[in-house]
Amino acid sequence: MTCFAVATSDSTEAHARLREIFAAFEGDSRPAYCVAGAELSFAVLFDHARALGQRLHEQTSGGRHKPVLIHGHKDIRYPVAYWACLLAGRTLIPVEPETPASRIKQIAETCGASTLLIAAPGGTDLSGVLSSTSLAMVPVPDPLGPIPEGLRDASQTDVIKDQDLAYLMFSSGTLGQPKGIGITYANLVDFIDWLDVLYPENIEMTGVSGVIRHCFDVSLFELWMSWTRRLPLVALDHADFANSTAYINRLAEQGTSLWVSTPSITRLFLTNRRFNAGQLPKLRNFVFCGEVLTKKIVTALFERFPGCRITNTYGPTECTVAVTSVDITEQHLQADQDLPIGAARPGTGLEVAALADDLPGGELLIRGASVGAGYVGLPEKTKAAFPEAGLYRTGDRACLAKDGLWYFAGRIDREVKIQGVRINLNDVETHLRNLPGVEDAVVEPQMLRGVPHALSAYVLGVRALADLQHLPATLAAELPPYLVPRYWYADFPAGLNQNSKFDRARLANAAADARLRHIHMPSSVAKIAQEEPA
Template sequence: MELYEKIKRWAQLNPDRVAISSGGSDLTYREIEEYSNSLSIFISEKMKGNEPVIVYGHMEPLMVVCFLASVKSGRAYIPIDASIPEERVKKIIDDSGAKLFLSPGSIPANLKLYDHLLMLEHNEIEDAIASYKGKQPSSELFVKGDQNFYIIYTSGSTGNPKGVQITYNNLASFVEWMVSDFGLKENQRFLNQAPFSFDLSVMDLYPCLYLGGTLWTISKDLIANPKWLFQSLKESNINVWTSTPSFVEMCLMDQQFSEKMMPHMETFLFCGEMLPNETARKLKTRFPNAVIYNTYGPTEATVAVTSIEITEAILNEYPSLPVGTPKKDVEILVMDENGNAVSEGEKGEIVIIGKSVSKGYFNNEKLTKKSFFLYHNQPAYRTGDIGYIKSGWLFCAGRLDFQIKLNGYRMELEEIEVQLRKLSLVESAVIVPIYKDNKCQYLMAVVVPREHEFEKEYQLTAHLKKELQKLLPTYMIPKKFVYVSSLPMTNNGKVDRKKIANEVGV
């Protein structure tokens, strides 16, 4: 994959084609090429080290310019969505050692207190671009090979987020697979539903830019307003849909979501959580001429590593859909607790081996050694996902630990518990994931409260949720709260989660 050359080529061949369209704000291929070139020179001249660059915002087209400017200056970028709580952002700043913070929007006042950070907001970024207009960076500086291209911070069991390093080679392997195996074509229009801090966005962003397409973003404001959302989808003329199954399920609740509303739809790509059979069935009915792919992969293995086209035959044969076969430069094994491959049909931990696997967690050798290893001199990653292989296809069957996926977001239940226990009115707490048909529907907090003055439980719940919003992203806040006088323990002194789940009626 020659991503830099491809974008430059599109800027020359189709300079006025819109590369990114977000909420009425557009950037053409010429603009993202020229702007990223200019900004990369600014970064190279202002920054002496090679620390990663934080890019903070919510789906603004200028964020992509900042991504490309960072890697053209030889530095990885760290995408952070503006919806992330400030305390979590501060932890990422501290852990990453970043010296440059770029925001196409505005920067919260509390984050501006970092003296060691050079911070640029929208107008300052535009000034930096203008000051180096027409300048060409040296391609010798570009991130390449095994250098980090981006670092995405995911939930960590200690209460601290951990940075997954994805190299240029990792990304190249992924994009080459996307453009060769999924029938994607040049000049298509791609849906971008996931914020850039969620690695599902990589599935649409880079194949789109590689193929000279147009990225049509769906912001959180649109998702919160169905009328605006469907108006945007009608106007989008998209050909390639990338989202979590949960998002398309929300759209399917409205009968107008169909081929009539979106006549140019060709390909649906799903990742991030389990795709229910019934959801795929509804989609095939509404969009009979579109192809549906189910994929699987963790952030640590560059977005996704397996795929399967969901046909009528697959739907009829498998109530729980397979996630398919691995890409050609990846091997997948299902292993028992001793590291031995299990027999076909037997469940075990999914282990991913090959070019897609990350170098590990940024500045965290201990956690890296826990999950990453070499298998026959190939990088390998223990996913913690339970799976089995049947008829040559991989099937997912939940998690080995307390890490779950909810609405496409992967999170550590322990991280939520750590933050919940920090609250002044919480003595102790456990998070229980509520499942239906092998899919996590929502999170329940089982709380031992401290003495408080609230008369009703719903008042206490509202207070705790408000406090949690300062510490966690919205998608990690439990939907339901249950209050108990104490948490049961197992014989070895651990909280008895199974008993708790039974007692609260799960």
């Protein structure tokens, strides 16, 4: 087992801030966490989280630096487990039920976890695969059951220092060693305080959406906007994603005013015509993170929710959810460049490191209070990505424009060489997204015997073959021939990964399942084909 660094600071202000937020739950009968058919009030959350937190404290006494896995999805037990870990000072690790048991074992061994909290009805039998570990499997009691007796003061716990880890987020990939990203209590509180800057008290808030999986750190926007303002969070079980109308009705019942989402989730909801201000009159604020926000999504939201506020943010998990923000305006929509990701949040600084190419911008570097503690058990990866304390190398390309805002230009490692020509896949995707009828697009290299030989375009929004065939011709008017994809696919199931983003890992299936396909032959290639003997 690999242990991670403990606190280097004696300050305990961050944990005191969390306890202050939690103390306000006591006696508050308003709904805190709403699922289909059940509601958890802040008062019940307070009582049950205290009880479970005390149990964690007693069970792992003497091993206070051992993390706790929370195994669950959208269930009223989940916030109880979350707060129990925070109160007891146990680093929490969200794990989705779809995660294979063998990977849960790998995660537990990587970070030396002591306990697995099962935040699901009826529990989950993982004893077979996890029998060789020292994990204690603890079902979270039903919060709607009797309130535990003999509660002790929640403040009776170990001293929790600012630089202790509040949570670990593990990368969602399924191959190789899982990469656990450590975020401290100081990092977390810095994020929470930033929410007060984004949404000060003079902005009316009545409820928060809950569409993001808890294993994805964007869900912290939802959780902490709910907890700091004691607003109902309306959770959506991803098994019910297809029934968007039922969820829209639940949002309306709770008077939800804040929508937190990836662009991919919102794109799915926009296919439902009931996702509008008429059905959701309180919904006035939208926050996006995790993916590139397109002008088409913003335009659609401005039409459906006139006068709404749309905030675009950017940030890697390594830097506590997000580090920039900007409210999108009509001027941004009319500009030639893509939408900005905004300005740095207080306490965080951004800069770029030059790259060995002639493209605009450079590698984005992040400094300040948002920068996390590194990767658990991976010292070499930590050293490469966090070359010094409080500094993170993102691997993303960005630039600071004359308007004082930052613009994201994609991953640096998304460059390929095809027939001797270096191609930036991000650049091709950007041009594709701006074409009429295209809601979003992904461009990947087509491999031949392990070598890239052409580009493939996977297009969302196109539903007619003639429209798909028209796209490469339109793109060829803007780009040189070698940047126009050869293979085109559309009208395929657009699945989401566990981070609620478009699942690029399933593109091979998308090519096979696409109802619309087209092969674009550049004029030079077509001419050679015509001249070759049959």
